[in-house]
Amino acid sequence: MKILVAVKRVIDYNVQVRVKEDGTGVVTDNVKMSTNPPDDNAIEEAVKIKESGKAKEVVAVTIGEDKAQETVRKALAVGADKGIHVKVDGIIEPLAVSKILQKIVEKEKPDLVFMGKQAIDDDCNQTGQMLAALLNWPQATFASKIEIKDKSLEVTREVDEGLETIQTNIPSIVTCDLRLNEPRYASLPNIMKAKKKPLEQINVSDLGVDTKPRIEQIKVEEPPKRKAGIKVASVEELVQKLKNEAKVI
Amino acid sequence: MSVLLIAEHNNKEIKPFTLNAITAASQIDQDLHVLVIGHSCEAVAKSISEIPNVKKVIHVDDAVYENYLPENFTPVVIKNSENYSHIICSANTFGKNLMPRIAALLDTSQVSDIIKVISADTFLRPIYAGNAFATVKSTDAKKCITIRPTSFDPAPTTGGTAEIVKAEKAEASDLTKFIKREEVKSDRPELGTARVVISGGRGMGSGDNFKLITAIADKLNAAIGASRAAVDAGYITNDHQVGQTGKVVVPDLYIAVGISGAIQHLAGMKESKIIVAINKDGEAPIFSVADYGLEADLFEALPQFLEELNKLNTIQK
Numbered sequence: 001m002k003i004l005v006a007v008k009r010v011i012d013y014n015v016q017v018r019v020k021e022d023g024t025g026v027v028t029d030n031v032k033m034s035t036n037p038p039d040d041n042a043i044e045e046a047v048k049i050k051e052s053g054k055a056k057e058v059v060a061v062t063i064g065e066d067k068a069q070e071t072v073r074k075a076l077a078v079g080a081d082k083g084i085h086v087k088v089d090g091i092i093e094p095l096a097v098s099k100i101l102q103k104i105v106e107k108e109k110p111d112l113v114f115m116g117k118q119a120i121d122d123d124c125n126q127t128g129q130m131l132a133a134l135l136n137w138p139q140a141t142f143a144s145k146i147e148i149k150d151k152s153l154e155v156t157r158e159v160d161e162g163l164e165t166i167q168t169n170i171p172s173i174v175t176c177d178l179r180l181n182e183p184r185y186a187s188l189p190n191i192m193k194a195k196k197k198p199l200e201q202i203n204v205s206d207l208g209v210d211t212k213p214r215i216e217q218i219k220v221e222e223p224p225k226r227k228a229g230i231k232v233a234s235v236e237e238l239v240q241k242l243k244n245e246a247k248v249i
Numbered sequence: 250m251s252v253l254l255i256a257e258h259n260n261k262e263i264k265p266f267t268l269n270a271i272t273a274a275s276q277i278d279q280d281l282h283v284l285v286i287g288h289s290c291e292a293v294a295k296s297i298s299e300i301p302n303v304k305k306v307i308h309v310d311d312a313v314y315e316n317y318l319p320e321n322f323t324p325v326v327i328k329n330s331e332n333y334s335h336i337i338c339s340a341n342t343f344g345k346n347l348m349p350r351i352a353a354l355l356d357t358s359q360v361s362d363i364i365k366v367i368s369a370d371t372f373l374r375p376i377y378a379g380n381a382f383a384t385v386k387s388t389d390a391k392k393c394i395t396i397r398p399t400s401f402d403p404a405p406t407t408g409g410t411a412e413i414v415k416a417e418k419a420e421a422s423d424l425t426k427f428i429k430r431e432e433v434k435s436d437r438p439e440l441g442t443a444r445v446v447i448s449g450g451r452g453m454g455s456g457d458n459f460k461l462i463t464a465i466a467d468k469l470n471a472a473i474g475a476s477r478a479a480v481d482a483g484y485i486t487n488d489h490q491v492g493q494t495g496k497v498v499v500p501d502l503y504i505a506v507g508i509s510g511a512i513q514h515l516a517g518m519k520e521s522k523i524i525v526a527i528n529k530d531g532e533a534p535i536f537s538v539a540d541y542g543l544e545a546d547l548f549e550a551l552p553q554f555l556e557e558l559n560k561l562n563t564i565q566k
Contacts, residue, residue, distance in 0.1 A: 016512065017380040026381055038494075094349070095358045118494060120513075122376055124361045129319070129349035138320055138424035141346045144487070154428065159342040160441070160496065162488045165428040166318070178494060179481060214358035216386040218371065223382050226519065229540040231531075235550050238525065238543050239557040246523045246540065248445070248502040249469060249564055 001055040001148075001170075003046040004110035005080065006101055007039040007062050007071040010121040023219040035071045038116025040183035041176040045146060046114050047079035048181065054148050055112075057081050061104050063097055065089050069199065076194035077186035083199035084108075088211060094122075096211040098130035103207045105135060110171070112153075117142050117175040128175035138168035141175045250334030251280035251304075255326060257343045258285065258293040260315065265442050268300070268403035270339040273396040275302040275404070276366040277335055282307060283411075286325050288315035294413050301409040311418040316427035319347045324419035326351050330391065334369070340395035341441070341496075352393035359393040360385060364400035378493040378516035399441065399499040399520070433488050440472040440489065444565075446500045448474030448491055448518070449484070452507020452528065452547055456484040461551040462506060468558045470566045474498065474518075476508045492517035507547045510535025527551075 011017060012032040019026055035043075046058045060075035061084040062068045072083035086100055105113060118125040132139035140146075140155035144163070147154040157164045158177050186194070204211060232238045242249045254274045257264040275281045282305040285294045294308040309325050326347075330336055336351060338344035340362040352359035364382075365373035371386045372394065387394075440446065447469070449462045459473070466473050474491040475484065491498055493516040503521035508514060510526070510533055518524070519538050526539035529546050536542040543550060558564065 011377070013513065017377040019381045026377060093358045095353060095356070098353060120378065120493065123378065123493070124359070125345045126349035126352070126359055126361060129346065130353035133323065133350040133353035136424075138422075139346075139350065140425075142342060157342075158487045159430075160488065161430065161432040162486065163431045165430075167426040167428055169424050178477070179487065214387065214389050215360065216388060218384040218386055220376070220381050220383045223375070223379060226524075226538050226540075229524070229536075229538075229542060231536070231542045231544060235543065235545070235553040235557055238541055239554065239561070241541055242502070242523070242525070243561060246502070248523050249558070249561070 001112065002057045002059065002108070002110045003049060003055050003112045003114060004059050004061060004105065004108055005042045005046045005075065006113065006115040006127070007043065007060055007075055008036040008119050009033050009062065009064055009068045009071045010036045010119055013037055013120055019220055019222045023221055025220050033067070033070070035074055036116050036119045038118065038176050038178050039071070041178060041180045042114035042116055043075045043078060043080060044181045044183040045176060049148065050079065059084060059108055059110065061086065061101070063088055063092065063100055072199060073194055074186060076197045076199070077191045078184055082197065084202065085199060086202045086204055086207070088204040091213055091217070092211055093213055093215060094124050094126035094130055095214065096209065097127050098134055099209045100204065100207060100211070101127070101131050102134045103209060112171065113173045115175055117177055128173050132173040137171050137173050139173045139175070140166060140168050142177050143174050144177045144179045146174060146180070250278070251282055251332065252278045252335040252337055253330060253333040254281060254283045255336070255338040255347065256283050256285045256293065256297055257339060258287060258290060260287045260290040261292060263293055263296055265403065265439065266339040266341055266398035268406065269398035269401045270337060270396040271300060271302050271404040272401040273363070273366060274335070274337045277337070277369050280304050282333070284309070284326065284329055286314045286322055288312050296406070298411040298413050299407055299409045300404055302404045303409055303411045306411050306413045307416050308413055309416045309418055313418070313421045317343065318425050318427060319350045320422040320425045322347055323350045323354065327354055328419045329416060330355065333391070335392045335394055337394050337396060339398045341398065344395045348393055348395050355391055355393065357389040357391055357393045358387065359395070360387050361395050362397045363394060364397050378512050379519065380512065397497060399497050433486055437466065438470065438472045440474055440491070440496055440498060443472035443498070443500055445469045445471035445502045446474045446498050447471045447504040447506065448476065448508060449479055449506050450476040450508030451478035451482060453479060453484055459485055461548070464555050465551065465558065468555060469564065476511070476514045505535050505539070506551065508535055509533045510538065
């Protein structure tokens, strides 16, 4: 079995994001970038399945500018066998990403495609479901547990009501929740070894996919600020304030 | 053109967030039709027909739709989508799972999780865990939109008399089988719609210690929330998680206990009307969004809090 994992380079989750003064986006210059957190869970799960003997190969793919390669190198350093970087500059929407991934799936012929359930930059939560639609594959979104059966997967999904378990035929798309596993860190020797693993570069123009944005970003602004609160000295004062000032209890 | 909203329900009752999505949908266009897909869900179709904002209900009923699998719902929506300018549903796990599958097949770039309708093609949506708001304009002829339910008031539920039209089922898929759903039953208000929410974080130290929170929740008729750290640590189940990848809540009162206030948690609660933070670390980022901050050991503060509440003659429910 072969597993393709899609990874995205985003502003690190610990960075306090700032809006550009001209309203065209957020500040990315000199800002720490990392792999989208649930994409790390996707890689970890694929590598664990390979280590258990149920998969032979793990391929990591990313889409973006040159620096996006860092996320693939990181995936290689924690156990992926091969990397693919689809080079594209500028904003690329989930619909276009899923069309690019469709081409990569047709080329690589994986049995499973894993990715994070949501990217923490645009918070769209679309790509996995869209790719599943384009391929006419089943989708197991928000996965917190994956079991490989004979020709199917049994996936536990985190939903608003609690947990849901579904069975999907293979081939299948799985989008991963942060609780799926605990991603490992890359050791220094493995980071060195990863530099020798194959990383294929593909120009998006060679894939014949229309990536023109369909959504115009008119402006990006700071959300309204909350007015500064106060510190209370005691529980008694807190309850009095909630009762008599805020009038919420 | 009219707008088509996909109802979320459990075959018996409409889910509350559908009402918020209906409000948003009718801001886009008054000619709002609702698609009810399910199994033996006549009662749901009927109750939706009584919502004054709804002009028509399309009801598709078959056993294959009992468990709302997107592989089966999508062909029904596509089949019924022709005459609509917008396809809409709520941005909870139901809509997040379903809508992109529809959008991809309609070759539409979906606009996720909108918090405001500016015009029929322009919307406001949070990005970067709510640290920025983007105004976006969709240029696709047919638009797929998901609605952040807590940003819109629920629609009224009585007084309407929309016609109910039965429609044929679409081709069924065997790609996915439903196995089970483990719903956490509770007599408390739902987290997403509760007037008061009290949440615990890693500072709670154990699942057992959440009883301190439960006691106060009982007193205030509050829903119980949690930070991701508390869920990861196994103190409480995932359906309680508030934050960027959990639930978004906007109660009148949000009480954060032993929660440091990571960006990802703030994304789920910082629009609450009044925020209280109880934390022993005076430098915790949660205090920067709190209207009332109490720097204290929660194991002392929570029992005192309950005691003070017990002294009050009346408590709002």
